[in-house]
Amino acid sequence: MPLPSSPPGLQLADRMVGVVPNAIGELLKHGADPSVISFAGGYPDASLFPVDGIRAVMAELLDGQHNVALQYTVSDGLPVLREQVAKFMRADGLDIGADDVLILQGGQQGLDLTGKLVLNPGDTVVTENPTFLGALIAFAPNQPTYAPVRMDEGGMVISDLERVLAASPRARLLYTVPEFQNPTGVTLSVERRQAVIDLADRYDLVVIEDTPYRHLRYDGASVPTLKSLDTQGRVVHLGSFSKILAPGMRLGWAIAAPDLLAKLGLLKLAADTQCSTLNMAAAAAFMERYDIHAHIDHMRGAYRRKRDLMLESLEEHMPPSVSWTHPVGGLFTWLTFPEGFDATAFMRDQALPIAKVAYVPGATFFPNEQEPNHARVNFSGATDEGIVLGVKRLGELLRTILP
Amino acid sequence: MPLPSSPPGLQLADRMVGVVPNAIGELLKHGADPSVISFAGGYPDASLFPVDGIRAVMAELLDGQHNVALQYTVSDGLPVLREQVAKFMRADGLDIGADDVLILQGGQQGLDLTGKLVLNPGDTVVTENPTFLGALIAFAPNQPTYAPVRMDEGGMVISDLERVLAASPRARLLYTVPEFQNPTGVTLSVERRQAVIDLADRYDLVVIEDTPYRHLRYDGASVPTLKSLDTQGRVVHLGSFSKILAPGMRLGWAIAAPDLLAKLGLLKLAADTQCSTLNMAAAAAFMERYDIHAHIDHMRGAYRRKRDLMLESLEEHMPPSVSWTHPVGGLFTWLTFPEGFDATAFMRDQALPIAKVAYVPGATFFPNEQEPNHARVNFSGATDEGIVLGVKRLGELLRTILP
Numbered sequence: 001m002p003l004p005s006s007p008p009g010l011q012l013a014d015r016m017v018g019v020v021p022n023a024i025g026e027l028l029k030h031g032a033d034p035s036v037i038s039f040a041g042g043y044p045d046a047s048l049f050p051v052d053g054i055r056a057v058m059a060e061l062l063d064g065q066h067n068v069a070l071q072y073t074v075s076d077g078l079p080v081l082r083e084q085v086a087k088f089m090r091a092d093g094l095d096i097g098a099d100d101v102l103i104l105q106g107g108q109q110g111l112d113l114t115g116k117l118v119l120n121p122g123d124t125v126v127t128e129n130p131t132f133l134g135a136l137i138a139f140a141p142n143q144p145t146y147a148p149v150r151m152d153e154g155g156m157v158i159s160d161l162e163r164v165l166a167a168s169p170r171a172r173l174l175y176t177v178p179e180f181q182n183p184t185g186v187t188l189s190v191e192r193r194q195a196v197i198d199l200a201d202r203y204d205l206v207v208i209e210d211t212p213y214r215h216l217r218y219d220g221a222s223v224p225t226l227k228s229l230d231t232q233g234r235v236v237h238l239g240s241f242s243k244i245l246a247p248g249m250r251l252g253w254a255i256a257a258p259d260l261l262a263k264l265g266l267l268k269l270a271a272d273t274q275c276s277t278l279n280m281a282a283a284a285a286f287m288e289r290y291d292i293h294a295h296i297d298h299m300r301g302a303y304r305r306k307r308d309l310m311l312e313s314l315e316e317h318m319p320p321s322v323s324w325t326h327p328v329g330g331l332f333t334w335l336t337f338p339e340g341f342d343a344t345a346f347m348r349d350q351a352l353p354i355a356k357v358a359y360v361p362g363a364t365f366f367p368n369e370q371e372p373n374h375a376r377v378n379f380s381g382a383t384d385e386g387i388v389l390g391v392k393r394l395g396e397l398l399r400t401i402l403p
Numbered sequence: 404m405p406l407p408s409s410p411p412g413l414q415l416a417d418r419m420v421g422v423v424p425n426a427i428g429e430l431l432k433h434g435a436d437p438s439v440i441s442f443a444g445g446y447p448d449a450s451l452f453p454v455d456g457i458r459a460v461m462a463e464l465l466d467g468q469h470n471v472a473l474q475y476t477v478s479d480g481l482p483v484l485r486e487q488v489a490k491f492m493r494a495d496g497l498d499i500g501a502d503d504v505l506i507l508q509g510g511q512q513g514l515d516l517t518g519k520l521v522l523n524p525g526d527t528v529v530t531e532n533p534t535f536l537g538a539l540i541a542f543a544p545n546q547p548t549y550a551p552v553r554m555d556e557g558g559m560v561i562s563d564l565e566r567v568l569a570a571s572p573r574a575r576l577l578y579t580v581p582e583f584q585n586p587t588g589v590t591l592s593v594e595r596r597q598a599v600i601d602l603a604d605r606y607d608l609v610v611i612e613d614t615p616y617r618h619l620r621y622d623g624a625s626v627p628t629l630k631s632l633d634t635q636g637r638v639v640h641l642g643s644f645s646k647i648l649a650p651g652m653r654l655g656w657a658i659a660a661p662d663l664l665a666k667l668g669l670l671k672l673a674a675d676t677q678c679s680t681l682n683m684a685a686a687a688a689f690m691e692r693y694d695i696h697a698h699i700d701h702m703r704g705a706y707r708r709k710r711d712l713m714l715e716s717l718e719e720h721m722p723p724s725v726s727w728t729h730p731v732g733g734l735f736t737w738l739t740f741p742e743g744f745d746a747t748a749f750m751r752d753q754a755l756p757i758a759k760v761a762y763v764p765g766a767t768f769f770p771n772e773q774e775p776n777h778a779r780v781n782f783s784g785a786t787d788e789g790i791v792l793g794v795k796r797l798g799e800l801l802r803t804i805l806p
Contacts, residue, residue, distance in 0.1 A: 003503050004636035006660040010607065011575065013523050013545070019669050046470035054473065055465035062458035067449035070457065070649035100406050105508060105675035112674045116544055120416050137673045141519055142416070172414065204413065233407035246473035248680030257409040266422050270540045271515045272508040276679050277651030 015121070018140040022133065022364060037390035039377040040358040042182065042331060045306075048299045049246045050290065057285035061278065069281045075269040077103025077253075078277065081284040085253045088292065089239070092214075093228045094255065102261050102268065105275050107212050107252040110238035111138035113267040115173070117260070118206045119144050124171040126164060128156055130365030130374070132182045132210065135175050146367035147171060153325065155181070155188030158195045165203045174205045178226060180213040180330025183365045183376035187328060190223045197229045205234065206260075212240040212252075213330035215296050218304035220328055233257030236264070241283055243331075244296055249279045303331070303380055309387050310379035317395025319402045324377070331380040334362070337373040338402060344372065355393040418524070421543040425536065425767060440793035442780040443761040445585065445734060448709075451702045452649045453693065460688035464681065472684045478672040480506025480656075481680065484687040488656045491695065492642070495617075496631045497658065505664050505671060508678050510615050510655040513641035514541035516670040518576070520663065521609045522547050527574040529567060531559055533768030533777070535585045535613065538578050549770035550574060556728065558584070558591030561598045568606045577608045581629060583616040583733025586768045586779035590731060593626045600632045608637065609663075615643040615655075616733035618699050621707035623731055636660030639667070644686055646734075647699055652682045706734070706783055712790045713782035720798025722805045727780070734783040737765065740776040741805060747775065758796040 061069040076082070082098035089096055104110050111134065119125070119142035127135070129148030136146075147168040150160040155178065165171055176196070178188040188196070200207045209226040227237035233256075240252040254264055268274075286292070310333060314324055318335075325334045337343060344361035351357050362374025379387060464472040479485070485501035492499060507513050514537065522528070522545035530538070532551030539549075550571040553563040558581065568574055579599070581591040591599070603610045612629040630640035636659075643655040657667055671677075689695070713736060717727055721738075728737045740746060747764035754760050765777025782790060 003499060003658075003660055004634065005662045006609075006636040007607065010609070010637065012666070013519060013521055013526075015523075016520060016666060019666065019673065021665075021669065041475075043475055046474045049470070049473045051465055051473065055462065058461050058465060059458065062454055062461060067452070070452045070454065070651035071449045072444075072446055072645075072650045096406060108673075109675040116416060117419060118414075118416055120418075123416075134676070137669075140673060141670065204410065206409075206413070231407065233409040234413065242475075246681075247475045248473035250675070250677065250679040255406075257406055259408045262424075263415070263419060263422065266424065266540075267544065270422065270511075270543060271674060272512040272653070273537070274653065276653040276682055278649075279679055279682065 015141045015143055018143055022137065036352065036356050036358050037382055037386045037393070038358040039379070039382060039390060040360050041378055041381045043378075043381040044243050044247065044331070045302065045380050048302055050286070050295050053286050053290045054246065054282060057282050057289060061281050061285060069278045071277060073274060073277045073280070075274045076265050077101070077275060078280040078284060080288075081280045084284050084287040085239070088287070089255060091293070092222070093224055094237075096255060100255050100258070100261065102254045102256075102265050103275050103280060104252045104254055104268065105272060106242060106247070106250050107210060107238045107240040108134055108138060109268070109271070110236065110252060110254045111135050111208065111210070113254075113264050113271065114206070114208050114236050115139045115142050116267055117263055118173045122170060123173070124168045126161070126168065126171050126174045126205070127367055128176060128181060129367065130183055130362060131175065131367060132177055133365055135210070136367055145170070148367050151184060151186060153186055155186055155192055156196065158192055161196065161199060165199060171203060171205060174200055174207045175210065176207070176226070177210045177212070179211060179223070180216065180327050180332070182213070182330070183332055183360070183362065184334040185325045185327030185330055185332045187223070193224060193226055194229055197226060197235070200234055201232055207235045209235050209237045211238060212243055214239070215244050216300060216303055216331070217329040218300055218307055227255060233260070236260065244292065245283060245286065249283060251275060251279055251283050306379045306384065306387060309384055310377070310391065313388050313391035317392050319395070319399045321403045322398065331378050333377050333379065335359075335375040335377055337375070339373060341373040341402070343375045347375075350397055351394060355397045357390045357394045418544045418546055421546055425540065439755065439759050439761050440785055440789045440796070441761040442782070442785060442793060443763050444781055444784045446781075446784045447646050447650065447734070448705065448783050451705055453689070453698050456689050456693045457649065457685060460685050460692060464684050464688065472681045474680060476677060476680045476683070478677045479668050480504070480678060481683040481687060483691075484683045487687050487690040488642070491690070492658060494696070495625070496627055497640075499658060503658050503661070503664065505657045505659075505668050506678050506683060507655045507657055507671065508675060509645060509650070509653050510613060510641045510643040511537055511541060512671070512674070513639065513655060513657045514538050514611065514613070516657075516667050516674065517609070517611050517639050518542040518545050519670050520666055521576045525573060526576070527571045529564070529571065529574050529577045529608070530770055531579060531584060532770065533586055533765060534578065534770060535580055536768055538613070539770055548573070551770050554587060554589060556589055558589055558595055559599065561595055564599065564602060568602060574606060574608060577603055577610045578613065579611070579629070580613045580615075582614060582626070583619065583730050583735070585616070585733070586735055586763065586765065587737040588728045588730030588733055588735045590626070596627060596629055597632055600629060600638075603637055604635055610638045612638050612640045614641060615646055617642070618647050619703060619706055619734070620732040621703055621710055630658060636663070639663065647695065648686060648689065652686060654678060654682055654686055709782045709787065709790060712787055713780070713794065716791050716794035720795050722798065722802045724806045725801065734781050736780050736782065738762075738778040738780055740778070742776060744776040744805070746778045750778075753800055754797060758800045760793045760797045
């Protein structure tokens with residue numbers, strides 16, 4: 001017997017008006033059909049997880065130190081893991097110590113907590129256009145409005161950011177995925193990073209720098225983090241273990257000004273007490289025992305090959321009226337179809353049932369005005385054969401209806 | 404070089420006014436001093452964790468199925484774990500299936516999400532007086548007011564609950580820890596449970612039934628959950644693996660009406676995407692492979708002995724003017740000192756430096772008017788010798804100043 005539904009008219013919080021199901025959940029279910037080649041997920045390649053190392057450190061932790069690894073610990077995260085993250089980020093140009101790091105339940109928790117920290121109902125979040133759907137979901141309970149900024153192959157267009165900020169008196173938060181953005185794959189150029197910081201200073205914004213893909217760079221040299229350019233202490237830098245270790249560990253981190261980090265720590269304590277002690281201990285032990293940079297290099301090689309395969313396949317099979325981004329890292333490319341093309345309807349009516357291929361229709365990534373003629377295409381989740389075959393099937397189908 | 408603080412005058416969300424550090428964090432730091440016998444924590448006894456079983460299932464999960472156990476999964480929780488929790492709670496009298504269960508990052512996350520679900524700023528939360536500090540911390544970002552209800556050895560006094568509800572037009576949420584409450588150790592009597600549900604129906608409240616200690620009963624027969632009495636679908640039942648398996652796994656669950664559970668699931672997705680796949684898989688495998696009820700029985704025997712040792716030691720060493728509760732389960736007893744006694748000052752000035760004993764001063768558990776003359780005393784964290792010696796030291800010190 002199913003449990004009864006709640007009473008009719010039960011009064012819930014006003015914020016729940018904006019907390020509604022979205023399309024990506026349904027789409028990911030289609031991706032789970034084994035006959036479908038899915039470019040819809042954002043999953044890293046599970047065959048690249050360092051399972052031997054994780055198994056070894058888990059076995060050790062559950063042998064001698066189980067009273068520690070299975071017990072409660074401090075809310076801000078295991079000190080050994082905070083130190084390992086600090087060391088990892090010092091190698092990436094941030095002059096920080098363990099006290100500057102808050103361990104989180106994945107980068108997503110940093111979006112939830114920073115939204116809570118900054119946003120009153122009706123405040124404006126400035127985002128890239130399109131932007132990461134998970135951030136829109138995280139901010140929704142704070143009932144914000146959005147001011148999206150136009151992007152090109154160098155990330156946010158600074159003149160458009162200036163226009164948006166001048167027109168947004170309640171702008172409090174600037175959200176960016178500066179490297180290999182989800183969904184577009186584009187990277188904020190070095191020149192524009194300083195301009196973004198200058199504008200954040202001028203308009204007194206908090207900036208969320210969300211970097212889940214930062215360490216998966218396939219071409220060219222690394223660019224400085226926004227946090228490294230932040231002299232005023234207004235950038236909350238979010239990092240994640242999901243793409244450098246394994247998403248099933250659910251670990252990420254925030255690096256922020258001491259006063260903001262302390263407040264984020266209070267919100268973390270309120271939200272879920274702490275992350276899994278065992279997983280934190282395992283991640284720290286893995287980083288102590290193994291060379292995380294060598295592991296990342298290994299992954300980069302594998303993902304670079306998949307990225308190349310994806311771009312070559314698109315080149316070979318897409319009709320001339322379709323274009324796409326050329327990401328130098330991360331997990332996604334972004335397809336643009338001709339104006340008037342409805343990527344959602346095409347997926348539902350043709351790509352899924354006929355070609356047996358899934359992507360994420362781009363409309364869902366636009367905070368305000370949804371553009372229907374895009375698709376986010378992931379190249380990390382499918383096999384090599386799947387990439388070639390899926391793009392071929394998709395291209396052949398598109399060629400029947402597009403120039 | 405430390406990171407710079409955020410700019411002076413940086414505008415944060417209004418809700419942050421109520422998000423402030425509290426005493427328990429500092430006190431837990433004292434508990435970490437190895438020369439102090441601590442009754443301050445709420446930690447289960449780490450020597451009772453089923454580490455062999457957890458190690459065995461972890462080794463299996465990280466061998467054959469690592470691509471699943473380390474990968475992302477669905478936000479509502481691994482289906483196998485939802486089914487195991489449903490089975491566990493069917494044995495506890497709830498007629499539910501896996502779809503009625505949402506996996507959470509410990510019970511604490513259920514408090515955060517349910518607070519978000521229900522509370523607008525200024526709404527009233529009805530609580531036991533005193534109540535669980537973690538709930539006050541979780542609800543704080545929603546800027547509620549509190550209406551505390553007087554307790555006796557049978558839990559909330561129903562006439563006082565009636566009085567409070569009649570005087571609280573904005574009461575939206577009733578929060579209770581019905582078994583072996585934190586901090587008092589008392590249990591809501593069978594007779595009063597139906598009265599609580601009837602009043603929730605009459606005043607159209609959402610009820611949070613928080614049950615972290617429910618399965619650690621040492622005397623007498625189990626009492627029905629509030630959820631089992633809930634014909635209208637207004638009780639959100641929260642459970643936790645922290646005391647039946649291990650807190651370092653950070654797993655708990657919510658059971659609620661389908662429409663409320665779906666909304667809690669959306670908030671879970673927004674908050675942190677999902678719990679650790681690996682830990683969820685390990686908990687499910689542990690429950691499939693081992694007899695969780697036998698494990699709980701084993702723990703109950705050990706904790707019963709500690710509870711008895713604590714109550715006997717208090718009887719032997721406390722001065723006659725001190726009284727305490729006689730919990731039939733859980734991890735805590737609650738000491739009441741004579742009126743005018745300041746348990747916080749006594750701990751800081753005498754118990755810690757002289758007796759080298761820590762407890763949690765009771766004042767922190769009162770939502771509104773803090774009563775200074777109580778202490779929460781935990782009996783699960785210390786060794787048997789620690790319990791006897793700590794209570795002896797504390798009693799001898801108290802006898803020098805109290806009748």
